[in-house]
Amino acid sequence: MLVENNKAVLKFEGEVIFDNSNQLKEEAKQMLSKNEKVNSLVIDLGSVPYLDSSGVGVILSLFKFMRNRNGALAVAEANEKIKRVFDVTKLREIIPVYAGVEEAMQEDQV
Amino acid sequence: MQSSIVEKSFEMGCRAEEISSILEKIFSVLNNSAVAAEEIEFSLEIAAREMLANAIEHGCTLAADDSRDLEVLKIKLELKVSREKVVLKVKDPGPGFDWKNCDLETMPKFEEKGRGLKMINQVSDQIKFNSAGNKITAVFKL
Numbered sequence: 001m002l003v004e005n006n007k008a009v010l011k012f013e014g015e016v017i018f019d020n021s022n023q024l025k026e027e028a029k030q031m032l033s034k035n036e037k038v039n040s041l042v043i044d045l046g047s048v049p050y051l052d053s054s055g056v057g058v059i060l061s062l063f064k065f066m067r068n069r070n071g072a073l074a075v076a077e078a079n080e081k082i083k084r085v086f087d088v089t090k091l092r093e094i095i096p097v098y099a100g101v102e103e104a105m106q107e108d109q110v
Numbered sequence: 111m112q113s114s115i116v117e118k119s120f121e122m123g124c125r126a127e128e129i130s131s132i133l134e135k136i137f138s139v140l141n142n143s144a145v146a147a148e149e150i151e152f153s154l155e156i157a158a159r160e161m162l163a164n165a166i167e168h169g170c171t172l173a174a175d176d177s178r179d180l181e182v183l184k185i186k187l188e189l190k191v192s193r194e195k196v197v198l199k200v201k202d203p204g205p206g207f208d209w210k211n212c213d214l215e216t217m218p219k220f221e222e223k224g225r226g227l228k229m230i231n232q233v234s235d236q237i238k239f240n241s242a243g244n245k246i247t248a249v250f251k252l
Contacts (some may be wrong), residue, residue, distance in 0.1 A: 019166075050159070060221075060222055081152055
């Protein structure tokens with residue numbers, strides 16, 4: 001996780017699926033707990049070939065974690081398959097999805 | 111004109127690591143079938159992955175709880191491709207579940223779980239279960 005002031009970018013690597021989603025979620029929460037000042041988190045999915053329904057659960061869990069500290073969360077760099085998963089699960093109604101990390105970092109709500 | 115039909119059966123262990131190679135086999139059959147199925151590829155992959163995830167996470171786990179060795183348990187897949195539709199069936203070694211009382215329509219909003227079957231239902235044209243609930247069929251019209 002890259003942290004700069006109160007902003008952080010968390011880069012996931014590889015598939016985020018039922019087999020590893022719980023571990024990823026717990027590791028992410030541990031990192032965020034060690035960085036209490038972070039109130040703006042971007043999840044970088046640029047190195048994630050696929051994310052299933054449990055991966056959507058990870059993103060929502062981290063969204064709620066950030067909301068509990070009055071922070072915000074956005075997602076960036078999702079490929080076309082993952083965007084389709086976001087459409088099907090209506091995740092975009094809750095969480096902003098940006099094309100690039102830079103763009104996500106510049107937005108006020110993140 | 112009669113539809114050309116391709117039917118293939120596959121088998122895999124209860125391991126997430128085997129999902130990628132099974133997907134490769136499914137798409138290899140599809141791409142060699144002379145059927146134009148590009149439009150359903152994303153939908154089929156989403157459904158297949160959720161069907162296999164459920165089979166491993168629930169079916170295999172429950173079967174293993176029943177004193178059966180996880181290493182020898184198998185998930186069975188059937189793929190049928192015709193000019194009109196693609197049909198994928200996944201049967202797990204578990205006892206099944208109460209699908210008759212399962213809401214397949216309402217997508218959870220903030221909950222972390224409970225999206226898999228609803229995703230399969232949404233990306234396919236029809237889903238069916240056997241009476242026990244350990245075999246799911248997803249139909250994709252072409």
